Amino acid sequence: MTTEKSKTRSKNFTQEEITSLVDLIHDQKSKLFGALTSTLTFDDKNTIWEEISGRLSELHGYVRTRDDVMKKWYNILTKHKPRIADKLASARKTGGGPADADLNEIEAKISTIKGKEAFEGIESGIDLSLESQFANDETESMLINPVPSEDIEQIKFFQQVPRKRHRLENDELESTKRAILEKEDKKLEILTNIDSKLDRLESKFDRVIQILQHTSSGSIKDTFSSDGSNYASSAAFSDIAPFISYF
Numbered sequence: 001m002t003t004e005k006s007k008t009r010s011k012n013f014t015q016e017e018i019t020s021l022v023d024l025i026h027d028q029k030s031k032l033f034g035a036l037t038s039t040l041t042f043d044d045k046n047t048i049w050e051e052i053s054g055r056l057s058e059l060h061g062y063v064r065t066r067d068d069v070m071k072k073w074y075n076i077l078t079k080h081k082p083r084i085a086d087k088l089a090s091a092r093k094t095g096g097g098p099a100d101a102d103l104n105e106i107e108a109k110i111s112t113i114k115g116k117e118a119f120e121g122i123e124s125g126i127d128l129s130l131e132s133q134f135a136n137d138e139t140e141s142m143l144i145n146p147v148p149s150e151d152i153e154q155i156k157f158f159q160q161v162p163r164k165r166h167r168l169e170n171d172e173l174e175s176t177k178r179a180i181l182e183k184e185d186k187k188l189e190i191l192t193n194i195d196s197k198l199d200r201l202e203s204k205f206d207r208v209i210q211i212l213q214h215t216s217s218g219s220i221k222d223t224f225s226s227d228g229s230n231y232a233s234s235a236a237f238s239d240i241a242p243f244i245s246y247f
Contacts, residue, residue, distance in 0.1 A: 013072050017060050021069060022076065022109050024052045029113045080110050085119035 013021070025032060028048050034040055046066070053069045087102045088111070103111060111119065 013064075014060065014062075017056060017062070017064075018072070018076065019106065020059050021052070021056055021072060022106050022113075024055055025073060026109045026113055028052065033113070076106075077110065077114070080107055081114075081119060083107065084111055088116060088119055 031040060031048055032045055036042070049066045049070055053064045053066045056064050056069060084103060084107050087107070091102060
């Protein structure tokens with residue numbers, strides 16, 4: 001009984017699948033690892049990974065999902081990157097011909113996909129850049145999908161936008177608070193001035209009361225006359241007569 005290859009699933013990738021996978025990724029390297037733009041988004045990259053997984057399944061008859069091929073690419077990169085770095089560094093030191101002369105076919109394509117500068121600074125066969133790049137990612141898809149430095153910078157920028165907006169909102173809130181406090185201070189100043197004026201009026205009124213209390217109705221004219229003469233007529237005092245009679 002035969003089973004259709006397209007419906008089977010192999011746990012391990014064959015060497016032929018690995019070679020095909022590297023070829024397919026190499027053909028799409030500019031989109032898979034290019035900087036994010038308005039015409040190249042994360043969704044676009046995920047779609048390309050889907051297309052690669054579908055094409056790989058067609059070529060070799062084993063069902064490979066997007067996550068399968070992304071994880072395998074990460075494993076390939078992790079395995080070969082230190083070796084490629086050592087070979088390139090050795091070639092540069094000896095000056096013996098092209099730097100990629102000792103690379104095999106897969107290594108040469110990986111070097112082309114990532115760019116030779118990506119293999120600099122790897123010490124003792126340990127790819128520290130990969131380890132630090134993927135160690136803290138929460139999802140498997142991010143763990144196995146290398147992110148270009150240009151993308152990281154854009155991600156950092158958009159992550160900072162909410163914080164900047166929050167700072168702006170805080171600044172606006174503080175400005176509003178200051179404006180309210182300034183208005184309250186102004187009101188307090190006005191009320192203080194009014195209170196001061198009322199105190200002065202009250203003092204004057206108290207003085208009038210004292211005068212009225214210490215004078216009789218027959219001598220008020222003399223009290224309000226500066227030279228002892230009656231400069232105010234009796235009609236002038238008619239308005240305060242009720243107050244005089246009260247006291």
